[in-house]
Amino acid sequence: MPTVTVSPKYQVVIPREVRDAMKLRPGQKVAVFRYGSRIELVPIRPMREMRGFLKGIDTTVERDEDRV
Numbered sequence: 001m002p003t004v005t006v007s008p009k010y011q012v013v014i015p016r017e018v019r020d021a022m023k024l025r026p027g028q029k030v031a032v033f034r035y036g037s038r039i040e041l042v043p044i045r046p047m048r049e050m051r052g053f054l055k056g057i058d059t060t061v062e063r064d065e066d067r068v
Contacts, residue, residue: 016042 002015014024022043024030029044 002018004012004015006012016023024043031042031044033042034039
């Protein structure tokens with residue numbers, strides 16, 4: 001697991017293997033979340049890029065009798 005160091009300006013460099021695997025590009029925005037005792041960075045993707053990412057998902061849902 002790669003590790004990074006926080007600079008005096010609170011900056012971190014995302015390791016190349018992570019950038020490549022996540023297809024991150026310079027200037028791309030990421031959302032930052034505090035989740036318990038950790039920090040999560042989630043790339044913000046354009047909606048156009050999200051088209052079809054749920055293709056093939058099972059949409060059947062068990063419903064209560066009064067909701068059928």
